[in-house]
Amino acid sequence: MAELSLREAVARAIAQEMRRDPNVVFLGEDVAAAGGVFKTTTGLLEEFGPERVIDTPISEQAILGTIMGAAMTGLRPIAEIMYSDFFAVCWDLVVNQMAKTRYMTNGQVSLPLVMKTGNGGGLRFGAQHSQSIENWAMAVPGIKVVMPSTPVDLVGLFAASVRDDDPVLFLEQKALYTVKGDVPDGDVCFELGKAVVRRMGADAAVVTIGTMVPRALEAAEILAKEHGIDLTVIDLRSLIPLDTACILEHVVRTGRLFTVEENPRVVGWGAEVTSIVADECFFDLDAPLVRITTPYIPLPSAGELEDKTIPSVELIVETILKRMV
Amino acid sequence: MTEDNTATATVVGEGAPQLTTRLSLFRRMTELRVFEKRVYDIFLQGLVKGTTHLSLGQEAIAAGFGEAMRSDDWTFATYRGHAHTVSRGVPFAPIMAELMGRRGGLMAGKGGSMHLTSVEHGMMGSYAIVGAHIPIATGAAFSAKYRKSGQVSVCFFGDGTTNIGAFHEALNFAAVWKLPIVFVCENNLYMEYTAISAVTAVEHPAADRAGAYGLERIIVDGNDADAMYEIANKTLDRARVGGGPSLIEALTYRHAGHSRADPGKYRPDEEVAAWIAKDPIPNYRKRLLDAGVDESVLDRIEKEVAESVDIATELAKASPPPGEDLILKDLWSDGSSTWRN
CATH class of the missing domain: 3.40.50.970 (Thiamin diphosphate (ThDP)-binding fold, Pyr/PP domains)
Structure with a gap:
């Protein structure tokens, strides 16, 4: 190790x-x-x-x-x-x-x-x-x-x-x-197309990948500690193949889905995920499906601007708080 | 060959290939001609949909290389790839069936005219995005060098390809790494509908760029099967012994338009007539007769080829359309197209 x-x-x-x-x-x-x-x-x-x-x-x-x-x-x-x-x-x-x-x-x-x-x-x-x-x-x-x-x-x-x-x-x-x-030492090899549940919670499933995973996890801790909201956070790890079974399982269990995506909003991967969820477990949902994404713009350079562009811990907390009511 | 601007480096006499080789070159060219004329006919009969890009008039290039290449060498061709596919020994019937979109096609109807591929024959694909296959062929050469297999990658393309970036990137790569590859520009004087001279800064679109990559400037008569066979051997040998890449500009002319949609009206009548007079096949036939070959030998080759194209056409016609079960197959290596669970 x-x-x-x-x-x-x-x-x-x-x-x-x-x-x-x-x-x-x-x-x-x-x-x-x-x-x-x-x-x-x-x-x-x-x-x-x-x-x-x-x-x-x-x-x-x-x-x-x-x-x-x-x-x-x-x-x-x-x-x-x-x-x-x-x-x-x-x-x-x-x-x-x-x-x-x-x-x-x-x-x-x-x-x-x-x-x-x-x-x-x-x-x-x-x-x-x-x-x-x-x-x-x-x-x-x-x-x-x-x-x-x-x-x-x-x-x-x-x-x-x-x-x-x-x-x-x-x-x-x-x-x-x-x-x-x-x-670990030695041969390390996983399987493609297997998502991992990074945090288990009862109130909503947050589906994410890459840089957004640690941000979603940090947001989940804040929401748990300060607002009593208990989130499941799923790290997809691959988009193709897509572990739809994992997504659907936790959306059905919690009744809610948030996607957190770094890609720009239009035709981001979350659109595919929400489409699958809406089609295949609509009657298990308690609330609209919510996508948290980078806006439909090229990325600005300055830190003050970039930090307000790519989904941040603050934006994730704020959006989930607002939409969980 | 020479640094001459054109095209008369006919190799006869002492430098000429063995008679058996010359008869094989004649047979190959005849195969390409008869096959593609048949493709033209069955297109007009509505048996081939989409488009085709014929090599009529350009047969000596594919024949010369097909004759010279080792069976485990690789061919990479463009959408004008029927001739190169036939010349690697791929049987007529599955090619014809592929053009007709039949289950018995080379790719069961999933590729079509512009993507003919037969890995078992070293025909590593026909690529329909101009220039894309030049770096891919370079990668095969990289693999041959890495594995010390002695294989050579041969990449055929048109004059128009010399103006796209991938051509220059790949030539530089191949030269820097001294890869076993032969780049063959079939300069038929037109990039689609536009004269190559009108859109290119140099007279010889490939040969005049060779120096930029430290390569020899090679111009050859692409309508002369003996000359093509000779330059193929020379450049394949160079590649095989670690001498690195070659870039050949073979001067030729297509007898038909760019594709089925093109009657080729932009070409002056006198130019077309002059090149028809340089048709590689009748001229080679005459050369063999002059060298003492009995005409009955050539007649027999022509008859055998015509018969085998007839048989292949009927076989292809008899092949059923592909089943719908193929639609979702073979996106991935497990045979499926599954992207989610």
């Missing part, structure tokens, strides 16, 4: 998979010699050498094309796209190529690959280095979408993503890189 930051867990996860399988390679901009712009991949070049840990030029289409071609010919590649915003310059490879190739070829082609990326806001980087793109990816049939909120989940879900035979978008929340937690 070791206490790691989420940042340290990234290198721990990649190293675990590279030691296990010689077909795993890792490439991206500044990932090798520099150890990553977020210092998440320090030490990998030293351990695995330049044939397996590779610095690329700033060529996102070439990076994703390379891992796709490598995956269809026997490797299990991992690529880093430095900031998730940069997927906009290589989205064709994701949407038109990786996502569709198995289906179009009637199952002839497997693409066991992972695209890892720094996602989300909170670091004052402004509108082009802070986006949450989980809802873009979720809208494309054929891409798995994974987002851990703790160091141990990062390792276990990353291992599952590498071992999965389908393309996975692995979203590392930049705002969580400093979060610490225990990671």
